[in-house]
Amino acid sequence: MKPNLLFVGAGAMAEAIIAGVRATDQTKQTTIKAMNKSNQERLAYMKERYEIDTITDVKQAMTESDVVVLAMKPKDIESAIIQLRPFVTEHHVFYSVLAGTKTDYISSLLGTKNAVIRAMPNTSATVMQSATAICKGEYATDEDVELARSLFLHVGTVTTVTETQMDAVTGISGSGPAYMYYVIEGLMDSAERAGIGSDEAKRLIVQTMIGAATRFSHTEQTPKELYKEVMSPGGTTEAAFKHLEMFQVKEHIAKGADAAIGRSKQLGDYDVDHTSIGG
Ligand SMILES: NC(=O)C1=CN([C@@H]2O[C@H](COP(=O)(O)OP(=O)(O)OC[C@H]3O[C@@H](n4cnc5c(N)ncnc54)[C@H](OP(=O)(O)O)[C@@H]3O)[C@@H](O)[C@H]2O)C=CC1
Numbered sequence: 001m002k003p004n005l006l007f008v009g010a011g012a013m014a015e016a017i018i019a020g021v022r023a024t025d026q027t028k029q030t031t032i033k034a035m036n037k038s039n040q041e042r043l044a045y046m047k048e049r050y051e052i053d054t055i056t057d058v059k060q061a062m063t064e065s066d067v068v069v070l071a072m073k074p075k076d077i078e079s080a081i082i083q084l085r086p087f088v089t090e091h092h093v094f095y096s097v098l099a100g101t102k103t104d105y106i107s108s109l110l111g112t113k114n115a116v117i118r119a120m121p122n123t124s125a126t127v128m129q130s131a132t133a134i135c136k137g138e139y140a141t142d143e144d145v146e147l148a149r150s151l152f153l154h155v156g157t158v159t160t161v162t163e164t165q166m167d168a169v170t171g172i173s174g175s176g177p178a179y180m181y182y183v184i185e186g187l188m189d190s191a192e193r194a195g196i197g198s199d200e201a202k203r204l205i206v207q208t209m210i211g212a213a214t215r216f217s218h219t220e221q222t223p224k225e226l227y228k229e230v231m232s233p234g235g236t237t238e239a240a241f242k243h244l245e246m247f248q249v250k251e252h253i254a255k256g257a258d259a260a261i262g263r264s265k266q267l268g269d270y271d272v273d274h275t276s277i278g279g
């Protein structure tokens, strides 16, 4: 089945998913509509780039769609659902990519028993390399999960988790690309200081990241065993690790991810002010 998708929120995450779907669905059998709160310029760009329908009439868009992808910031979900609610029928299925936001909260805003699937993709969806996790809400069936899986498979891998694992997934793989780019930024800075041109540095660093990820995915060895293997006694890697370990970089990366997981939990706590930290 090729679903008719309506993206409510046409920001960075929606674009990543739409780009991936379009790149793998050459026949454009999946119809894609998108709406924003107010940014029409962005919608015009999305329409031009991905040949999607941008909508002005919410009722018509809801009538012509069966999967509604909630892709606004968590702070905007209430106002977004209020505008959709009059047009929700029992055939609609809702997919939410919102950090923290629980399926039971979405169901309570909808006030219906429509299926809700929570997903946590990442921006690598743009290049069909997302590590997406999905879980089902109370009213979703296994069939709904399979349909969601088939959509997100367009943009990478899909792992089914329980809803209680979703905050952890958000802090690890949802935010994860940012941690990788941070490491890349550090390596680019060092390469620049050492006189390597940015094109060459990029090529070397990209292949180093891909190579390390591929190697790790093909072995039972632990990360520690793998980095020990790189490290010759008295050599260059050891010199780097003396510095990294002095500043407990690994521990701080883990603590950073812990903070992301904590923030995801906070976003699911509906008494907190979602606007305070950009939620
Ligand atoms: N960025 C990421 O790496 C990831 C993000 N997510 C989740 O995806 C969601 C979106 O994030 P992101 O794409 O980065 O955010 P953006 O700010 O890029 O996009 C949010 C979009 O939502 C629109 N919007 C706001 N309110 C409404 C409304 N009432 N009706 C319709 N559209 C509305 C905004 O439109 P306008 O500009 O007109 O206000 C904007 O285009 C978040 O909930 C985030 O937690 C999940 C995984 C990864």
Ligand SMILES: O=C(O)[C@@H]1CCC=N1
Residues within 6 Å of the ligand: 099, 170, 174, 175
């Ligand atoms: O930073 C955020 O809140 C979103 C969720 C996961 C990645 N980006």
